[in-house]
Amino acid sequence: MPSSEPCCPLCASALAERLFSKEGIDYCACPNCGFRYSTPERNANLVNAIDDYEDAYLQYLEPDNSDDVNFDALRRWMERTVPLAGRTLLDVGAGSGKLVRYLRCHGIDASGLEPSQPLFSRFLAGDLVFQCGTIDTVAADQRAFDVVTAFDVIEHVADPLTFLRGIASVLAPGGVLFLSTPDVQSLPARLFGRRWHFYYRYHLSYFGAQTLARAAAGQGFCVVDCRHRGRQRSIGYMIRYAAEFIGGARAPRWAGRFDGWYVPTNLFDTMFVALRRNAT
DSSP states (O other): OOOSSOOOTTTOOTTOEEEEEETTEEEEEOTTTOOEEEOOSSOHHHHOOGGGSOHHHHHHHSOOTTHHHHHHHHHHHHTTTSOOTTOEEEEESOTTSHHHHHHHHTTOEEEEEEOOHHHIIIIITTOTTEEESOHHHHHTTTOOEEEEEEETTGGGOSOHHHHHHHHHHHEEEEEEEEEEEEBTTSHHHHHHGGGOTTOSTTOOEEBOHHHHHHHHHTTTEEEEEEEEOOEEEEHHHHHHHIIIIISOSOOOGGGGGGTTOEEEEOOSOEEEEEEEEOOO
């Protein structure tokens, strides 16, 4: 019997079923393709004002002492697939612009795109290497990039196929897309179920490695690398994150005492994926 839940955004199956509800948001699973997604009445990614964001969310975007360490490691990983020097790069979902500014400081021709007007106004306005808009904004300029990055972005998108198709339209044939996203098939996701920390209001689309590979293949991409990478995190950030995104409470003020303490973290539940656009 067809489900009363919205059709699967990935395969359009009407067999998708509601798995659970968390903080008033339904989370659904498609038995046909394995995709999981949420159906919030209000898309916080698009309608939030800057004051609506949690402290941990804004702290993630602010400059941090761990940025150079994390970006150095990220750049080394990317350059195992394609050298970045001499290539044009577009960062989709640029947030506060930290990655683009880091890359430009290292001689890479990088620019950024951010769809959230409040985030753009807070962090990027006045810097000409950034645009406020969607991937269609760039596609309209008919400019092709050698590399596109979309770290911690596709999970915020309600229609991931259109998102991938849009990226393909601005990526040169043979170009590479680098992205990261929570892994819904990871051990932590399966162990914690609805209590998994990535099930929260900003995330709309949940992939496993196989689901992402199939979705990308349909838009002209092939996976060339997929792994679970860690990052340096401040203990203060992790306290705020746990309080706000896991506990649903305000972060304690004393968390700030630990902002200067950093530890390597890897729960092996975030995928970093390199995808090459087919040459033809």
